[in-house]
Amino acid sequence: MFFTNRASRLTGKTGALFFALSLLLLSNVLLAAAPYPPSSVITGITFDWSTHDTRAQDSDNFAITWAADDHQYTTWGDGPGFEGGGKFSLGVSRIEGTANSYTATDIYEAKSVVVPGTFDGKSYGILELNGVMYQWLRQVDDLSGNTLPTQALMSRSTDGGSTWEQGFYYDQSATNLISPTFLQFGRGYDGALDNFVYSYFIHAPRCWGCFRTWSDADAYITLARVPKDKLMDRASYEFFTGLVGGNPTWSSDVSKNKPVFQDPSGGISWSASVSYNPHINRYLLTTEHSETFQGNIAIYDAPTPWGPWTTVLYENGWAGSTFFWNFSNKFNNDMATTGDGKDFSIVFTGIGTWDRWNELKGRFTVAGGGGGGGPITPAPTLSLGATSTSILSGESAQLTWSTTDANSCTASGGWSGSQATSGSASIGPLSATSTFTLNCSGDGGSIEKSIQVTVTTPTAPTLTFGATNNSILSGASTTLTWSTSNASACTASGDWGGSKATSGSTSTGTLTATSTFTLDCSGSGGNIQKSVQVTVAAPVPTLSFSAASNSLLAGESTQLTWSSTNASSCFASVGWSGTKATSGSASTGALSANSTFTLNCSGSGGSIEKSVQVTVTTPAAPTLTFNAANSSILSGESTTLTWSTS
Numbered sequence: 001m002f003f004t005n006r007a008s009r010l011t012g013k014t015g016a017l018f019f020a021l022s023l024l025l026l027s028n029v030l031l032a033a034a035p036y037p038p039s040s041v042i043t044g045i046t047f048d049w050s051t052h053d054t055r056a057q058d059s060d061n062f063a064i065t066w067a068a069d070d071h072q073y074t075t076w077g078d079g080p081g082f083e084g085g086g087k088f089s090l091g092v093s094r095i096e097g098t099a100n101s102y103t104a105t106d107i108y109e110a111k112s113v114v115v116p117g118t119f120d121g122k123s124y125g126i127l128e129l130n131g132v133m134y135q136w137l138r139q140v141d142d143l144s145g146n147t148l149p150t151q152a153l154m155s156r157s158t159d160g161g162s163t164w165e166q167g168f169y170y171d172q173s174a175t176n177l178i179s180p181t182f183l184q185f186g187r188g189y190d191g192a193l194d195n196f197v198y199s200y201f202i203h204a205p206r207c208w209g210c211f212r213t214w215s216d217a218d219a220y221i222t223l224a225r226v227p228k229d230k231l232m233d234r235a236s237y238e239f240f241t242g243l244v245g246g247n248p249t250w251s252s253d254v255s256k257n258k259p260v261f262q263d264p265s266g267g268i269s270w271s272a273s274v275s276y277n278p279h280i281n282r283y284l285l286t287t288e289h290s291e292t293f294q295g296n297i298a299i300y301d302a303p304t305p306w307g308p309w310t311t312v313l314y315e316n317g318w319a320g321s322t323f324f325w326n327f328s329n330k331f332n333n334d335m336a337t338t339g340d341g342k343d344f345s346i347v348f349t350g351i352g353t354w355d356r357w358n359e360l361k362g363r364f365t366v367a368g369g370g371g372g373g374g375p376i377t378p379a380p381t382l383s384l385g386a387t388s389t390s391i392l393s394g395e396s397a398q399l400t401w402s403t404t405d406a407n408s409c410t411a412s413g414g415w416s417g418s419q420a421t422s423g424s425a426s427i428g429p430l431s432a433t434s435t436f437t438l439n440c441s442g443d444g445g446s447i448e449k450s451i452q453v454t455v456t457t458p459t460a461p462t463l464t465f466g467a468t469n470n471s472i473l474s475g476a477s478t479t480l481t482w483s484t485s486n487a488s489a490c491t492a493s494g495d496w497g498g499s500k501a502t503s504g505s506t507s508t509g510t511l512t513a514t515s516t517f518t519l520d521c522s523g524s525g526g527n528i529q530k531s532v533q534v535t536v537a538a539p540v541p542t543l544s545f546s547a548a549s550n551s552l553l554a555g556e557s558t559q560l561t562w563s564s565t566n567a568s569s570c571f572a573s574v575g576w577s578g579t580k581a582t583s584g585s586a587s588t589g590a591l592s593a594n595s596t597f598t599l600n601c602s603g604s605g606g607s608i609e610k611s612v613q614v615t616v617t618t619p620a621a622p623t624l625t626f627n628a629a630n631s632s633i634l635s636g637e638s639t640t641l642t643w644s645t646s
Contacts, residue, residue, distance in 0.1 A: 130228070134154065253448075342364045380447050399451070410440075460523075547588070570600065595613070
């Protein structure tokens with residue numbers, strides 16, 4: 001049996017009578033439409049509208065969590081928040097105080113001038129854990145007007161909610177997941193079921209930005225869990241895949257998720273909230289049915305996060321155009337300290353005049369005065385990894401795994417058979433990419449994880465090898481240069497040797513003969529060998545050959561002088577003859593005619609020949625002119641004699 005809120009708004013005897021009659025008349029009608037049977041634990045619910053508190057007009061949503069600092073933090077959107085001063089797509093506020101007296105302070109406003117936001121969107125789930133805040137977002141905008149391709153994005157704040165950073169996301173077009181929300185427990189997540197954080201996702205047909213309900217066969221609410229220290233790691237999330245023997249099974253493959261809640265008749269709304277109430281030992285799920293924004297409230301309870309669900313309230317038009325209800329666990333606890341734990345506080349929002357923070361007190365009627373959830377057998381956990389997720393063809397995969405609360409494991413995919421609950425294994429050699437799956441089960445259910453090991457065919461190494469000069473003279477040197485790809489080692493042979501770096505350069509040193517340098521480089525893809533030949537040529541001889549004087553008179557002589565390099569022998573010809581030293585001097589002897597002296601010097605690098613010409617001239621006969629001024633004179637006189645020669 002469950003109660004509606006409308007009768008609770010009436011006062012006096014008339015209200016009480018009408019309320020009682022309403023219970024009898026409405027319960028049968030409303031229960032007929034509910035997807036689950038009436039709760040046998042929470043048999044009634046009433047709301048005290050005299051406690052109705054409204055704030056943050058024109059803002060909506062208000063997901064809420066109880067942090068370790070004993071404050072609550074709430075998200076909101078499309079409004080000015082609690083303190084006003086503009087309209088913001090996304091905001092976060094701190095709620096300080098008790099159920100009967102509290103204040104609200106805005107600490108984050110997307111697109112704000114005062115507190116600039118890094119991105120916006122809409123949030124339907126917030127959580128504080130170990131000093132870090134997390135939000136699930138949908139319809140995220142990067143503030144440049146670019147809407148990101150996601151309906152479920154994880155974000156984090158490490159400074160009390162003032163700034164936020166984006167994490168991973170689930171693309172709704174690929175997963176059909178939208179509007180995730182956190183399962184709420186106590187202060188700082190105290191009283192949690194186990195070492196996991198649980199999140200509920202709406203699984204709905206693709207409908208970007210839709211705010212509606214879905215009656216499609218594949219519309220449902222599913223559940224994911226992640227270790228408390230891995231909220232920002234998508235690979236660590238596991239999704240509910242069903243029940244085996246009443247215990248949940250889990251898989252890291254998001255496509256294998258299964259429903260934990262369905263409403264084929266009323267449909268699945270785009271939003272929901274779930275919290276655990278320790279005072280009555282029940283998990284409470286609130287959502288809409290049939291049509292959104294119409295106050296079509298539905299509250300369900302269960303002994304575990306995955307059900308089985310029973311109906312606490314299923315009503316049309318509850319409080320007008322309202323939607324998205326969240327129980328305040330802190331306010332519930334505040335009231336429990338002076339009561340019996342059956343009083344509650346619920347926060348909700350709506351459209352029109354309900355577009356604001358609405359906080360309302362109420363009370364559960366609990367059968368037998370208590371809850372009935374009972375202890376939950378812990379579900380097994382599984383960690384599966386590989387030493388390397390990328391190996392070369394022909395290598396083996398090194399797998400390691402460990403579990404808690406599991407008593408058996410079975411391998412499938414790239415391996416098979418029963419496995420220990422913790423261990424390691426070498427699988428291979430592998431020639432193709434393989435997926436290794438391990439399913440481990442215990443008294444609390446089963447869990448399955450897979451890991452893919454990518455196998456690549458190694459690329460053959462390449463080698464570039466050359467010499468700065470491939471032809472040099474004897475006694476010179478050149479530089480060898482080489483570079484490789486996909487090689488791990490190189491070895492030299494031929495006219496050099498030893499291990500070499502996979503890329504480098506070195507001098508050959510002085511070479512006196514043609515030499516061949518070989519380099520062999522190897523890698524996982526094979527080996528490659530290249531050689532470089534350096535041709536060494538002997539130097540060409542040089543010759544310097546001259547005469548002390550190149551012009552003589554007949555009968556004179558001159559001295560011939562010569563020197564050579566790179567020559568091993570010299571031979572004289574023409575004006576002289578015979579073998580000569582490679583350097584020296586010699587007299588021509590008396591020459592009576594023009595003469596040419598030739599010298600040819602040769603060595604291993606070739607030969608060179610030079611000639612020296614000596615011009616010899618014969619002197620002309622002398623001439624004499626001899627006269628007397630007077631060829632006839634008197635005795636005692638004189639005359640002048642005059643002569644000249646040539």
